[in-house]
Amino acid sequence: MGALSDDTVRIVKSTAPALKVHGGAIVEGFYALLFEKHPTAAAYFNIGPTDGNGGRRGQSRAQIQRLGMAVLFYAESIDKLDTLGPVLERISAKHVSRSIPNEFYPIIGSCLLQSIGTVLGEAATPAVIGAWTEAYGFLADALMATEAKIAARLAASASGWTGYAPFVVASVTKEAVPPPGRAASLVLHPAGWADGRAPVAPVWKAGHYVGLRVPVPASAGGGDDDAAGAVTRRTLFVTSPPAADDLRVTLVAGPDVPTDPVMEALMDYTPGTSVEVSAPLGSFTWDSPVLGTCLPDAPAVFVTSVPGLPEVATMVRAALTAGRAVTLVRLVTGAGADAPAVEQLLGAELAAAGDESPGDLRQLVVGAVADVPAAVGAGVAAAAEFFVAATPPTLAAAVRDVLVGGGEVPVERVRHASYVPA
Numbered sequence: 001m002g003a004l005s006d007d008t009v010r011i012v013k014s015t016a017p018a019l020k021v022h023g024g025a026i027v028e029g030f031y032a033l034l035f036e037k038h039p040t041a042a043a044y045f046n047i048g049p050t051d052g053n054g055g056r057r058g059q060s061r062a063q064i065q066r067l068g069m070a071v072l073f074y075a076e077s078i079d080k081l082d083t084l085g086p087v088l089e090r091i092s093a094k095h096v097s098r099s100i101p102n103e104f105y106p107i108i109g110s111c112l113l114q115s116i117g118t119v120l121g122e123a124a125t126p127a128v129i130g131a132w133t134e135a136y137g138f139l140a141d142a143l144m145a146t147e148a149k150i151a152a153r154l155a156a157s158a159s160g161w162t163g164y165a166p167f168v169v170a171s172v173t174k175e176a177v178p179p180p181g182r183a184a185s186l187v188l189h190p191a192g193w194a195d196g197r198a199p200v201a202p203v204w205k206a207g208h209y210v211g212l213r214v215p216v217p218a219s220a221g222g223g224d225d226d227a228a229g230a231v232t233r234r235t236l237f238v239t240s241p242p243a244a245d246d247l248r249v250t251l252v253a254g255p256d257v258p259t260d261p262v263m264e265a266l267m268d269y270t271p272g273t274s275v276e277v278s279a280p281l282g283s284f285t286w287d288s289p290v291l292g293t294c295l296p297d298a299p300a301v302f303v304t305s306v307p308g309l310p311e312v313a314t315m316v317r318a319a320l321t322a323g324r325a326v327t328l329v330r331l332v333t334g335a336g337a338d339a340p341a342v343e344q345l346l347g348a349e350l351a352a353a354g355d356e357s358p359g360d361l362r363q364l365v366v367g368a369v370a371d372v373p374a375a376v377g378a379g380v381a382a383a384a385e386f387f388v389a390a391t392p393p394t395l396a397a398a399v400r401d402v403l404v405g406g407g408e409v410p411v412e413r414v415r416h417a418s419y420v421p422a
Helices: 006-014 015-039 041-045 060-077 085-097 106-122 126-156 261-267 309-321 346-358 369-376 378-383 395-405
Strands: 164-174 180-189 208-216 233-236 247-254 274-278 300-305 325-331 360-366 383-386 414-416
Touching: 006 015, 006 060, 006 126, 015 041, 015 060, 015 106, 041 106, 041 233, 060 085, 085 126, 085 208, 106 126, 180 261, 208 247, 208 261, 233 247, 233 261, 233 309, 247 261, 247 309, 274 378, 300 309, 300 369, 300 395, 309 325, 309 360, 325 369, 346 360, 360 369, 369 378, 369 395, 383 395, 395 414
Parallel strands: 300 325, 300 383, 325 360, 383 414
Antiparallel strands: 164 180, 164 274, 180 247, 208 233, 208 274
16 A cells, blocks of 8 residues: 555545534535435444435434544544554444445545535645545545455454354343433344254354444334345444343434434344344453553543443443442533432443442442532542543543543543544
């Protein structure tokens, strides 16, 4: 993979201010073009089926924000390509989890470049579009190379688990979340393959997620691309207790997320329902060399929204097992904000884990990011490592600004699972 030309680096970086202003519009235009020209692509994104009126239900605002932030970060960092490694790893792992084919990259590039041209208008000169064409090609090659390495690691693992494996729903538990949100945990048991192969043996780390490939629910209705037998994909974090033989995933639908008929249908699955599951993946894991091993004796503070709790639940357990003093801060607003932490999502289960572990667990509920330092306490904050969930995508930057801006916490001790640095 060659290097970018100096002109491309200069021109792409010069578009960063415009991307900061218009990034949301560019991403929304990109998705509209992609699904209009290639409707089957929606099956690879957190996008609901068509609504019958040319739109889509369940389009994740967080997904739009993540892509906008990633495009902006690329433009701002294009002269420091050596910083992209962790970002490429995180994005590529999600792509492998969803089995996104390499053939999509030219399609995505075409729609993204067209949207940049439309939104930026006269500012999108031939030189700008040419530079972004080169820059996108470079990025696509880097992502495909990283994805190939991840897929090779999976193929060489003990289970050799690549692609989607058959599982069956063993149990479903409705979880407590503030109304009008919904949440449920599904325990997934490996099933035998149709060709007679033995079931896979799940191996996962604290912080891993899996991809589910499921049928588009019949109740979704929709447009012509939602034909009978159509499938879609969702990424869900593993919330299984340690040493569990099965995989457990926890789904959360909050009032700040558009209705997603796929997630709603998953929450109503019953034991015995078949699902296809991709191998556990993720780089924001407790044993990552840039996470829990940095300050092994420091207090660990986890900050999460309600939908983000499944992202950090297993890491909380791992920190407790490692003997850490753990603080779990939940950001809860509106209905349910007054409920004690033990009554919040997975609260009782994590409290029991704290009682049984070498570490200590303190669970807090706050109403705003600005309240986090006072709730945690100055003494704990000054010594702690902070781990921030990636949902919503703006959470990590908001927490960083509050903690680092006050001077109590060095920026390198605020860690998060977002695609781009906070």
